[in-house]
Each structure stands twice: as C-alpha cells, then as structure tokens.
Amino acid sequence: MLKAILVPATLADYPVIQNMARFYVYDISRTCGFTSHEWACPKDGMYECFDFKIYFTEENRRAFLIKVDEELAGFALLHKQFKDEKFYWNIGEFFIFGKFQSKGIGKKIANDIWQKFPGSWEVSVIPENTPAHGFWEHVIAAYTNEHFTESIEKVDFDVHQTQRIIFKFESSRYHLRLATIEDAAAIVDLQIRGWKHAYKGIIDQSYLDHIYPEKRLDWRLESMAKGDSWTFIVEHNGKIVGECDAGYSRTPEFGKGEIFALYVDKDHHRKGIATMLWNAAVKKLRQENLVPFIVITLTKNSPARAFYQSMGGFVCNEVQTTIDDKLYDEVVYACEAYKQD
Secondary structure (H helix, E strand, O other): OOOEEEEEOOHHHHHHHHHHHHHHHHHHHHHHOOOOHHHOOOOOOOOOOOOOOHHHHOOOEEEEEEEEOOEEEEEEEEEEEEEOOEEEEEEEEEEEOHHHOOOOHHHHHHHHHHHHOOEEEEEEEOOOOHHHHHHHHHHHHHHHOOOOEEEEEEOOOOOOOOEEEEEEEEEOOEEEEEOOHHHHHHHHHHHHHHHHHHOEOOEOHHHHOOOOHHHHHHHHHHHHHHOOEEEEEEEEOOEEEEEEEEEEOOOOOOOOEEEEEEEEOHHHOOOOHHHHHHHHHHHHHHHOOOOOEEEEEEOOOHHHHHHHHHOOOEEEEEEEEEEOOEEEEEEEEEEOOOOOO
8 A cells, every 4th residue: 555645845845846747747637728828838848837946945835745655745835814804725726747646645635634624624626627626625525524615716827717706614633534444453453442441340350451443343344335324533643543433223112323432532531522423424314314313322431421412402211231241231322212101
C-alpha cells in the first residue's frame, strides 16, 4: 500500500515546487487550455507557472511537499484570508503527479490538511476543470458527511474566466468517515482497549486479559466484506479514536435496525465524538429505512446506558448474553420508536 505524507516545505524547496508547477500547468491545460492564450505552450516547449515564492515569505500562507514512500508526488499551497467577516483557509494550489492520481492519495492528503488546520475552509475550482470539480466534490462530501455548500462566485483576478466554483465547509481535528477494510485492524485494537476499560469490574478480568485480536479481526473482515452493515470511524491526527457499527437488527422483533457497538478511546472522552458517531449511524439507518432501531448494552454499563438515554433511547426489554460460559444481564434500548405505557 502506498504511504502518502505531507511534508512542510522550506525556502530551499521553493525551486523544487516551482519546477513541479510546470507539470501542474500542463495538467490543467487539458481542460482549461482554450480559455485564453495564456495556456498556450511556450515556444521553448516548457510550461511556466506564476511565481509561488509568496507561499514561502508571507505569514498567512503555507507550502507543503507531498511524498509517497519518500518519492516526490506533488505539492499543496495554502492561503489564509479574511472574507465575509471571518477567516478562511483556502487551498490555493494542489497537485498530484499523474502516476499517483486515482489512487486515493489526493483524498488522503486533503484530509490530512483539513485536520491539521481546523476551521473554515474554501476550495475554488475553474468551471472548465471538470476533473478537479468532481474530485473536490467527492472528497469534501466524504470528509464533511455532506455538510458543505457549493456556489458560483465572480472573481476579479482572472480576466479570461471571471467565475469560480466555490466549496465552503468547516474542518475539525476530529474527522468522521466510513471505515474501509484497511481500517479493520485499528478498529479491532480500539474495541479491545474499549472492552478492557469499559467492562473492568463488570466482566470477569480473566476474560478481559485474554481477548485475542486475531479472532476478532477475522470476524471484522468477514463482516465488512458482506456489506450489510456500516462502520463509522473518527480519526485524530491519522489515528482512529472512535468507531460505531450499525446495520440490520439481530432481533427484528425489537427493531428494524441496530447500533451494534460504539467505542471512543478513553483519552478522547468528552470531545463530542460519541455524538458524532451516533448521529452518523442514525442518519444511515434512516436512509436505509431501518428505524425504529435498537441498542443493546450490559445492564451494569452505566456510562453507556446514560448516553443512550440522553440520545432518546428507552428500555424496551431485558435479555441475557453469554460471555466465556457466564451469563450477563443486558438491556435493550428502543430508539426512534413510540414508547408504550
């Protein structure tokens, strides 16, 4: 798997980025090359780009190299500006070499940038640059869980094309997204740590001390491959610090859907992560018409019970589960259902 990283650029890297910009201009000319004569290939056969030195000298700008396994793969240039009575970060320029395009690298780097600089963001796209528009629309929608705006605005810095497609959204140090197969091992690790923290004094310690990740990983991979459930994760600085599983109910007589698990790293409690995960899972269950839904938790798990009740759940049944040949009491919470007296 290709490992892409964001590397802060120094003034010594300025010539390198300026050289890469020749390929950047060539790439954009595929779709924007006929908007003006300025996109024409120079007589010496070497494309030129405007000077990027301001990204190394002005305090409100940042420059980054993009590397994949230590190989140069592109660059990202950021600009912070005051607009509409607030500060916005703007991706001024963003380029990935052709060999690394369509491999998830641009998406990964964009996510890293937004987590590194939380706040209000703008991304602008030349209307003719349809590949860039499709890329940013997809990546921003995934990053924000579709909480963004898209509009066409007039600009005064381009006399040949006076319009830009503008995406606006908010970023956070905590990033919510759907999990992929590649996240399975990290999710299992988080769950095991979650069990050992949440169930200490509730489940026999001998069992908690011998939870083997291999079996849980096999089950996780099999479950994710089926595609009949969804796992949402929250990342912080590239590390998974929260996860939530939802899908079709294991006991349809109680509800159509179910939230099977919700774990947050103990070092990131009280950051709103559980609510982020809950809301994402509930939204998905609604979209799939899997409401009302249920959540089942151990009767003695007081923190979990308090959270589920705060999210509108009410006890609709009591059941038992077997863990390591021992019976434990559980409560079933019904959510988005009519409570019967």
